[in-house]
Amino acid sequence: MVGPLETYDVVVVGGGFCGCYSLHQLRENGFSAHLFEAGTGLGGIWHWNCYPGARVDTEVPCYQLTSPETWETYRWRQRFPGRDELKDYFRHLDRVWDLSRDISYSSRVTAMEWNDAAHQWHLQVNNGESYCTARHVLLCTGFASKPYFPPIKNADVFKGETYHTSLWPQNGVKLDGRRVAIIGTGASGVQCIQEVGYVASQMTVFQRTPNTALPMENPDVTDSRREELRQQWPEIKKQMDLTFAGFDYEFVSKKAAETTKEERMAMYEKLFHTGGLHFWLGTYKDVLFDQDLNDEAYAFWRAKTLKRIKNKRAxxxxxxxxxxxxxxxxxxxxxxxxxxxxxxPNVDIVNLRENPISELVPQGIRTADGVIREFDVIIYATGFDSITGGITQMNIRGASGQYVKAKWDHGVYTYLGMTTSDFPNLYFTYGPQAPTAFATGPSSAENQGGWVIECLKYMRQQGYTRIEATRPAEENWREHVNEVANDGLFPKAESWYFGANIPGKPREALNYMNGWPEYRKWIWDNCAKKGYKGFTLSKLKDSQPVTASL
Incomplete structure (x- = not known):
């Protein structure tokens, strides 16, 4: 455990893709750095997500870091790796980069306070178990690190076992032959249902919103396929740098409105049977902007799906x-x-739109129709306080004494999705108002983490010890992020993309929806290459800080 007097150039919080990449790059560039990880091992969400069926939905080889020493020596086993394979990959990163020598595990950063006189952050770990200081702090807490439990009446009276998919016991849960309720059909719900349905004596799914899930198509990666991907990797990497989401495929260049229905149906057949997210993020882009074309795509999906469901009510x-x-x-x-x-016959589904949960009772769940369903286990697959929750759950106090949670309570303000005014020398990756939910952890690590490293190098070269986003810069960025998000069909959905899954959370765009190429123009061409435009930089003894104009 790090002692109370330890001081670093940079503290990194979180040991997922962003944390691992940033810690390695910081050390490579001569910064003293230390990483605090709340879990007992690396992996971020892939450490915590050990529920039955947990698996990534980005295919190999895109879901990995691109440093040659990491990818040349790792053998992926499946197109869409499961949780155990991903944990193995993080152990591989640890071995290759010797990361653990600068990591404190089982160490949660619970509070931070900025000291403006010293241009330093003071950090508290595990509620005061230890302390340290750092010139800069990089939050790599991810977009899904604060679980959400819906406010269900009498939730504590149930006498059986309750679990949240993101807080699943590391040694597993016995579900064989038991009566299981699963609340939620988001990503973790779908994956959990697929596994629990095989072993439970009875499984009842409580669904609020249907999931328009697509077939995964997950073959093993054969030796020949692995070698093919290895040979193709340089070109794949170039393609990933050019695409909207950092994948090795992109939206169709031609507009759906410019094609015949026969052409579209043929394209949909091809994309659907390719598996993965191709039918969503490899289709015609105007499907996400034109309601009639969107309805057509939904009808195609529905026709394919109905053929697989024999139970008419379900x-x-x-x-x-x-x-x-x-x-x-x-x-x-x-x-x-x-x-x-x-x-x-052992699987049932309850439509919460028509028959919501009214309360928990000692033996199970009572719904609005008065029916009590008895269970041994209730699983909450109810998602997260996404995008912002990983940051706001820490007590982070800025230069004026304001806490970041209070600042964002009525709306998120960031500059470039990596900084926020009044919180100098604080950076975050894979967080609010960045490509986050429309990107992958590895691409965010290398794009955003790479920007932070270059910023720190620039400050070191110029002798600056403090950098802070200006209020006008973050107001302009917020306006741009929301303008982009509202130019399409996305605002019509009640989704966590806009914070709609959390009661009382402001409804606003939490992600930058213009894709990686446009985002990189903003962070590099419009900011870094212009002397960090939109920031105020200063030295410890400066009386007149330098502000790069908007």
Missing amino acids: AEILAPEIPPHPFGTKRISLEQGFFEHFNK
Whole structure:
């Protein structure tokens, strides 16, 4: 454990992709750095997400860091790796980069306070168990690190076992032959249902919003395929740098409105059977802007899905005739036999739109119709206080004495999705008003983490010890982020993209939806190459800080 007098150039918080990459790059560039990780091992969300069926929905080889020493020596086993394979990959990163020598595990940063006289952050770990100081702090807490529990009446009276998918016990849970309730059909719900349905004596799914999940198609990576990907990697990497989401595929260049229906149906067939997210993020881009074209895409998805569901009542709940929201405007999950589970006699589904949960009772769940369903285990697959929750759950006090949570309570303000005014020398990756939910952890690590490293190098070269985003800069960025997000069908959905899943959370764009190429223009061409435009930089003894004009 780090002692109370330790001081670093940079403290990194969180040991996922962004944290691992940043710690390595900081050390490579001569900064003293230390990483605090709340878990007992690396992986970030892949450390905590050990629920049944946990698996990534970005395919190999895109879901990895691109440094040659990391990818040349790792052998991926599946197109879409499962949690155990991803944990193994992080152990590989640790071995290759010797990361653990500068990491404190089981160490949660619980509070931070800025000392403006010293241009330093003072950090508290594990509620005062230890302390340290750092010139700069980089938060790599991810967009899904604060679980959300819905406010269900009498939630504490249930006498069985309750679990949240993101807080799953590391040694697992016995579900064989038990009566299990699963609340939620988002990504973790879909994956959990697919596994629990095989072993539970009874499984009841409580669904609020249908998930327009797509077939995963997850073959093993053969030796020949692995070698093919290795040979193709340089070109794949170039393609990833040019695409909207950092994948090795992109939206169709031609507009759907410029094609015939026959052409579109042929394209949809191809994309659907390719598996993965191609039918969503590899389709015609105007499907996400034109309601009629969007309805057509939903109808195609529904026709494919209905063929797989024999239970007519379940079919209408899972794939209703009227779309629950425009197709693709809520996070689409990938599935492997998800819909077929609802054909089994031991599986039931409750439509919470028509029959909500009224309360928990000692033996299970009572719904609004008065029916009590008895369970041994209740699983909350209810998601997260996404995008901002990982940051606001820490007590971070800025230069004026304001806490970041209070600042963002009525709306998020960041500059470039990596900084916020009144909080000098504080950076965050994979967070609010960045490409986050429309990107991958590895791409965010290298794009945003790379920007932070270059900023710190610039400050060191110029002798600056303090950098802070200006209020006008973050107001302009917020306006731009919301303007981009509202130019399409996304605002029609009640999604966590806009904070709609958390009661009382402001409804606003939490992600930058213009893609990586445009985002990189902002952070490099419009900011870094212009002397860090939009920031105020100063030295410890400066009386007149330098502000790069807007």
